[in-house]
Amino acid sequence: MKNTKQTSVHSALWILRISQFCNSFIPCLPIIALISVKKGITVGDFLLLEGIFRIVTFAFEIPSGYMSDRFSRKNVLLLATFAHCVGFTLFAFAYGFWQIALAQGILGIGTALFSGTLEAYTYDLLKRDKTEHTFLKEMGSISTYSSASTFIAVLIGPVIYLATKENANLLINITAITVFIGLLLSFKLPNLTEVIRKKQKNKSAFMDALGITYNTLKNPKLSSLIIFPALFGSLSIVMFWLLQPIMENSKIPVYLFGIYVGINNFSRIVFSKYAYKICRKFGEINTSILTILTLVLWVMMSFVALYTKNMYITYIAVAIMACIPATQKLNDLQYNTLIHDDIESKERGTVLSTRAMVSTLFGAATLATSRQLFDHYGIEVTVLTLLFATILLVISLKQTKKYICNK
Numbered sequence: 001m002k003n004t005k006q007t008s009v010h011s012a013l014w015i016l017r018i019s020q021f022c023n024s025f026i027p028c029l030p031i032i033a034l035i036s037v038k039k040g041i042t043v044g045d046f047l048l049l050e051g052i053f054r055i056v057t058f059a060f061e062i063p064s065g066y067m068s069d070r071f072s073r074k075n076v077l078l079l080a081t082f083a084h085c086v087g088f089t090l091f092a093f094a095y096g097f098w099q100i101a102l103a104q105g106i107l108g109i110g111t112a113l114f115s116g117t118l119e120a121y122t123y124d125l126l127k128r129d130k131t132e133h134t135f136l137k138e139m140g141s142i143s144t145y146s147s148a149s150t151f152i153a154v155l156i157g158p159v160i161y162l163a164t165k166e167n168a169n170l171l172i173n174i175t176a177i178t179v180f181i182g183l184l185l186s187f188k189l190p191n192l193t194e195v196i197r198k199k200q201k202n203k204s205a206f207m208d209a210l211g212i213t214y215n216t217l218k219n220p221k222l223s224s225l226i227i228f229p230a231l232f233g234s235l236s237i238v239m240f241w242l243l244q245p246i247m248e249n250s251k252i253p254v255y256l257f258g259i260y261v262g263i264n265n266f267s268r269i270v271f272s273k274y275a276y277k278i279c280r281k282f283g284e285i286n287t288s289i290l291t292i293l294t295l296v297l298w299v300m301m302s303f304v305a306l307y308t309k310n311m312y313i314t315y316i317a318v319a320i321m322a323c324i325p326a327t328q329k330l331n332d333l334q335y336n337t338l339i340h341d342d343i344e345s346k347e348r349g350t351v352l353s354t355r356a357m358v359s360t361l362f363g364a365a366t367l368a369t370s371r372q373l374f375d376h377y378g379i380e381v382t383v384l385t386l387l388f389a390t391i392l393l394v395i396s397l398k399q400t401k402k403y404i405c406n407k
Contacts, residue, residue, distance in 0.1 A: 008190055009129050013138060015188050016122060017145040022182030023081060023114075024149040027157030028171045030258055035168040040096045049097075049104050056108030057115070058360045064113045065120075065353025066209035069197040069346060073121040074189050076113055076349075081183040083110030088176035092169045116352030118142075123340045124195045124348065136276045136337040143272035143329060151265035158258060195345040212350040217358075221342060222351070224400040229335040230359040231396055232291065234366035235389055236328035239298050240264065242370070242382065243321060249379060250305045250314050260322040267326035275333040284404045285397070287334060291327045292393050298324040299387040306379065338404055 028035060036046045068076040087107035094100045122139055126132045157171060164170050200208045216222050244257050271278075279287050298321050305317040336352070343351045366389075373382040 009125055009131070012125055012189055013122075013142075015185050016118075017142050019081070019182040019185040020118070020142050020146040021149040022178050022185065023084065024146040025153045025178045026150065026175050027153040027160055028168070028175055029150070030154050030157050030261060031161055035172070036100060038166075038168060039094060039100060041100060045097055049101055052101055053104045053108045053111075054360065054364060056105050057112045058357060058364075060109050060112035061115060061353045061357040061360065062209055062213055062350065064109075065116045065349040065351070065356075066205065066212070067113075068117040068120055068349030069195075070199075070205065070208075072191055072193075072196065073117055073124065073349065074186075074191045076117045077121060077189070078183065078186050080110045080113030080117065081179060081186055083107070083113060085176055085179045085183055088172055088179060092172040092176065112353075112356075115356040116349050119336055119340070120345075120348040120352055121189075121192065124192050124345050125190070127195075127345065128192075132340070135340055136279065136333055139336070140272050140275040140333055143275075143333065144269055147265060147268040147272050147329070151262060151269060154258065154262055154265055195348070197346040209350055212347045213354045213357075216351050216354045221403040222339065224396070224403055225335050225339050225342070226355045226358050228288070228393070228396045228400050229331050230355070230362040231389075231393055232295075232331045233328050233359055234362040235295060235386055235393070236325040236331075237363050238366055238370045238386060239295070239321070240325040241367070242302070242374075242379070243318065245374070245379060246302055246305055246321070247318060250318070251311075252314065252318060260318060263319055263322040264326050267323040268329045271326050271330040272333065275330045278330060279334055279337075284334065284338070285401055287330070288397050288400075291331050292390055292397070294324045294327050295390050295393070296387065299383055302383050303380075 033046050036049070041049070064076060064080075083106050087103050087105075087110055090106065091100065091103035094103050119139060122142065123132055123135050126135055126138060160174070161168070161171050199205075203211070216226075243260060247257060247260070282290065301317040301321045301324075305314050305321065308314055308317070336355075339351065339355060340348070370382055370385075373385055
């Protein structure tokens with residue numbers, strides 16, 4: 001019986017890796033803005049739609065996590081993949097603001113359904129044969145397949161687009177078909193009925209989910225483990241999106257942005273694959289300190305890129321800058337593992353969705369603030385503000401240090 005269970009877990013992990021490879025294969029991603037404009041909207045409309053996507057994702061975070069706890073993690077994963085498949089299919093045939101908005105909304109729901117549920121499923125799957133201590137390693141492996149898929153898609157997407165005479169719908173349909181393959185594979189996953197949360201007496205589903213979220217944020221340890229990676233991730237996102245204006249200011253051709261995006265995605269593969277080994281070698285606290293130092297290095301390289309007259313040095317500096325935001329992957333995997341070790345299976349999905357909700361809020365606030373700084377004061381002031389923001393990371397880590405050990 002033991003061997004059968006282990007074989008089942010081993011097979012399920014491979015299904016998760018391959019299905020996530022399919023779900024992350026989005027060749028239309030690097031030219032999504034261009035495709036959207038060709039579908040009858042303006043660049044301003046596109047930015048608004050991206051905002052709608054994030055609002056929808058945020059709104060469905062907690063409900064999706066609670067659904068995975070209360071009903072079935074597997075079924076929520078299936079629903080998430082189905083929503084992505086439908087969203088991309090609608091986007092292929094959409095034209096105009098409202099049709100694209102509908103597609104973006106469905107994609108936002110799918111993203112929220114995935115958020116937290118995939119990790120909760122993976123951790124509780126490993127608990128079946130008492131190997132949850134390998135979560136960081138196994139989740140890193142799944143993330144490696146996902147990042148590798150995105151890396152390949154980013155490289156070949158524009159090539160397919162040009163080779164098919166800018167046939168945007170074909171490119172999006174390729175994405176939908178690949179996601180559909182991931183959906184078919186996911187049906188083979190075992191259903192973890194042992195971790196389903198029972199209905200609470202005298203408490204509605206809404207109040208039950210709200211209670212879990214409240215208790216999570218009130219818990220000093222969990223809130224510390226959530227806030228540090230959320231803050232780190234928000235700074236990393238801004239650093240990634242500042243890459244293009246810094247390139248323009250440094251006279252680097254904009255078409256090379258795709259190459260630097262590829263460098264970023266390849267770096268994500270590396271950090272996903274070696275997250276487990278890095279944390280074991282340096283310990284939790286030292287690993288966090290190293291990731292903070294990489295953000296400081298990004299600021300240093302940005303000024304090198306902005307002020308050096310040597311273009312070879314500029315290219316190298318920007319390449320280093322493209323790698324650094326990928327440390328967010330290492331940071332997320334590290335802290336998600338620590339969170340898993342401190343929560344119960346019956347509320348794992350809701351807690352992880354709470355974490356994702358906080359990350360979304362931090363990311364939105366940091367992006368909005370950075371945009372105002374960039375528009376009114378320029379690149380240099382924005383970059384220096386990011387440097388000062390790393391002080392908040394140090395303060396947050398000092399608080400978090402009380403709850404984690406440096407092995």
